[in-house]
Amino acid sequence: MTHVISRVRRIARTFLRSAADADDAAQLGLLAILESASSYRGEATVEAWARRVAVRTILRYARQQRREGAPVAPESAIDDEIALAPHQPPFEALPREARAYLDELPEAQRTAILLHHALDHSIEEIAGMTEVSPDTVKSRLRLGIGALRKQVRQDLAVGRKRAS
Incomplete structure (x- = not known):
């Protein structure tokens, strides 16, 4: 323990x-x-x-x-977990905090992304934890990452600036 x-x-x-x-x-x-x-x-x-x-x-x-x-949807714990992830992107370049983008995702996609990217679980582990097939986990990850990219692109297109 x-x-x-x-x-x-x-x-x-x-x-x-x-x-x-x-x-x-x-x-x-x-x-x-x-x-x-x-x-x-x-x-x-x-x-x-x-x-x-x-x-x-x-x-x-x-x-x-x-x-x-x-x-x-925690205030800072998501950002802390993402900061500890092995391959973190340059979050300072994002128009908003990573948490804000994640909060806009459907729960299933958000959970899959956090488990895979922030907590470093494999597809098979996530499938077992969430009681869905590995293909469903892959789909949720793909759709979630796509939605995150779209949100960032939209923010960049409208010129949104990161709050200080």
Whole structure:
């Protein structure tokens, strides 16, 4: 648990705006890991398996919060996760913050992009976490990235400047 707790907290902060909700989701994720420990088959590292269990639990919690009208789409956690991504683009060149663009995407596309690009999960891992086929994940990534590019191009075309 000590090896995955910080990662589980980061994942929860990525998907939930409220610090209290993120803490609740992280705690639920950690409990799910403990409850599922007997199902670990050794096909991946313990850390990778635990992250998958936690992400599934956190995504369920975030969906439940959305249905209940709780605020999601974090203020700064998305930007923090993207900044930690291995191949980050030059965000200072964007007319708006990355979070603003991501907030405009449909939830499924936003989730796929965050899991893949910010949290560095594979297509197969995301498919398992979100309970859809790998082709669906690929489609969501392709459509989401296309929508992000379109938003940036539109902002550049109208001359939108980054707020200071």
